Amino acid sequence: MSAANDNFTVAGRSYRSRLLVGTGKYKDLDETARAIEASGAEIVTVAVRRTNIGQNAGEPNILDVLPPEKYTILPNTAGCYDVDSAVRTCRLARELLDGHSLVKLEVLGDEKTLFPDVMATLEAAKVLVADGFDVMVYTNDDPIIAKQLEEIGCCAVMPLAAPIGSGLGIRNPLNIRTIVENASVPILVDAGVGTASDAAVAMELGCDGVLMNTAIAAARDPVLMASAMRKGIEAGREAYRAGRMQARRFASASSPIEGLFF
Amino acid sequence: MILGKSIRQRFDSDMQITVNGTPTEVPEGLHMARLIDQLDLGGKRVAVEVNAELVPRSLFDSHRLAAGDRVEIIQAVGGG
Numbered sequence: 001m002s003a004a005n006d007n008f009t010v011a012g013r014s015y016r017s018r019l020l021v022g023t024g025k026y027k028d029l030d031e032t033a034r035a036i037e038a039s040g041a042e043i044v045t046v047a048v049r050r051t052n053i054g055q056n057a058g059e060p061n062i063l064d065v066l067p068p069e070k071y072t073i074l075p076n077t078a079g080c081y082d083v084d085s086a087v088r089t090c091r092l093a094r095e096l097l098d099g100h101s102l103v104k105l106e107v108l109g110d111e112k113t114l115f116p117d118v119m120a121t122l123e124a125a126k127v128l129v130a131d132g133f134d135v136m137v138y139t140n141d142d143p144i145i146a147k148q149l150e151e152i153g154c155c156a157v158m159p160l161a162a163p164i165g166s167g168l169g170i171r172n173p174l175n176i177r178t179i180v181e182n183a184s185v186p187i188l189v190d191a192g193v194g195t196a197s198d199a200a201v202a203m204e205l206g207c208d209g210v211l212m213n214t215a216i217a218a219a220r221d222p223v224l225m226a227s228a229m230r231k232g233i234e235a236g237r238e239a240y241r242a243g244r245m246q247a248r249r250f251a252s253a254s255s256p257i258e259g260l261f262f
Numbered sequence: 263m264i265l266g267k268s269i270r271q272r273f274d275s276d277m278q279i280t281v282n283g284t285p286t287e288v289p290e291g292l293h294m295a296r297l298i299d300q301l302d303l304g305g306k307r308v309a310v311e312v313n314a315e316l317v318p319r320s321l322f323d324s325h326r327l328a329a330g331d332r333v334e335i336i337q338a339v340g341g342g
Contacts, residue, residue, distance in 0.1 A: 022342025032340060047341025050282045050334065051308055053301055054263070062338050063307055078341050084314075091316045092336050095309040164342070213342025 006241065008209055010186050011102050011134035011155045013072065015042045018203070019233045020074065020188065022213025023062055026222065033065040035216055039226035043072045045104055045211065047079070048093050073097055074136065076104040081117070083107065083124040090128055103128065104158075104190075104211075106138035114164040114191075118145050122152065129153035138190050141175040143182055150185050157185060158211060161202060162192025165214040169198040173205055180206040196225075196232030203236025204244070263287070265300045277329035294325040297333070308337050 007014040021041040026032040036044055044066055052059070066073065075093030080086040090103045107124050109117030116139050128135050129152055136156040137149050146157045159179055162168035169192065170176060180187045186208035193199050193212045202210045210233060219225035264287040275290045281301070288297065294317060298304055310317045311334045317325050327333070 023340040024342045026340060029340075045342055046338040048309075048336050049339045049341075051303065051306075051337045053282055053284065053335070061307060062340050073338070075338065076341055088311065088314060088316075092309040092311060092334075093338075095316055095318055096307060096336070096338060211342075217342075 006237070008186065010043075010136065010208075015072070016040075017042045017230070017233075018209035018237055019199070019230055020045065020209055020211040021216060021226070022076075022211070023066065024213050025217035029060055029062065029065045031222060032062070035222040035226040036066065036071075037226075038223045038230070039216065040230045041071075043074050045074045045076050045213070048075055048077075048089050048096070068097060068100070072102065073100065074102055074104050077106050077124075079108070080106065081108050081120075083120050083127065086120075086124045087127050087131075090133055091131075094133070101132055102134045102136065102155075104136050104138065105154075115160075116140055118142070121145075122148060125149055125152045125154055136188070141172045141179065143175060143178045146179045146187070147182055150183060155185060156188055156208075157183065158188045158190035160191040161189045161198070162194075164191040165218075166192055167194030167215055167218075168192055169194050170201050170205070173201065176202070176207065177205045193229075196228040199229050199232035200236030200239070203233055204240050206240055209233070265289075265292075265297070277327075279327055279329065279331040279333055281333045282335055288327065290329070292327045293323065294327065295322040297327065298322060298335075301335070303335065306337070308335050310335050 008018045017040045019039055019041050020043040021036055021039050022045045023032050046062055077086040077089045086107050107117050107120040109115050125135055125137055135154045137154045138158050139145055141159040149157050161170045188209040188211050189202040189207050190211040193215045199210050216222050216226045263284055276287050277290045279286055312331050
């Protein structure tokens with residue numbers, strides 16, 4: 001298999017990049033645009049917030065630097081702690097993007113951990129799927145809930161690797177692997193990645209992609225880290241497809257014993 | 263915030279609505295399209311809900327606001 005036929009497909013569209021990136025926490029829109037360019041990402045998340053009325057009338061908008069003609073915009077429901085606000089947010093986002101129905105659903109349960117409220121997440125997912133949305137859903141690393149979200153009709157399930165913005169890496173690789181093995185929709189690690197090796201580990205576990213924001217935006221050099229993440233994702237994906245060697249406790253010489261002359 | 267002063271004097275028939283959390287005086291029966299224009303948001307990529315219900319752009323011209331309406335005007339911002 002060549003890299004060319006290893007596309008990532010979600011909601012009927014195919015992408016070369018398996019790295020999805022957020023657009024928050026950057027210094028300015030210029031840095032946002034440069035980091036996203038370096039990441040190679042084709043799907044980018046945005047948040048939905050009140051427009052500033054009466055001030056900053058000429059202020060550039062995030063969609064000016066990330067035109068929906070070039071990127072697949074993935075609006076999120078960040079900041080929503082109940083079903084109703086998440087559903088309202090998605091409906092506004094769909095209107096904002098001229099009917100584009102792909103959304104990232106997250107219904108949070110707690111401000112300290114930003115862990116999902118899985119009961120509310122399941123409920124919101126049902127409402128959104130019935131309303132015609134393509135739902136990529138943030139959830140915890142519970143394989144049972146992940147399967148239920150798939151059965152509801154979510155087009156991708158996105159377990160956290162660690163708390164949002166924590167950079168702690170893949171805390172429960174066994175659960176992530178189990179979720180991947182059970183799934184028949186794309187599984188993406190969403191949240192918790194800290195550096196390029198974390199992204200590679202997620203891909204080596206068989207994830208279809210990784211969604212990250214802070215790991216790039218909060219790096220000392222976000223543009224360079226975006227490039228590193230791109231490579232980490234590609235390396236991890238190729239390693240997964242290549243099939244790693246069996247780990248063993250003791251050594252196995254790489255040079256032949258036969259032909260030694262001493 | 264008082265909108266519409268440039269086109270007419272304030273009358274007793276002005277009504278109060280809330281726009282993004284701010285109490286706002288507008289002419290009675292104002293259309294959504296006019297509100298968007300007066301806020302300098304014409305042609306901007308925004309979406310609107312009134313009393314927690316989406317108002318599609320295609321209905322801006324016909325949608326009349328009523329006293330006490332809670333209008334939310336949103337846009338995309340950076341986020342993860």
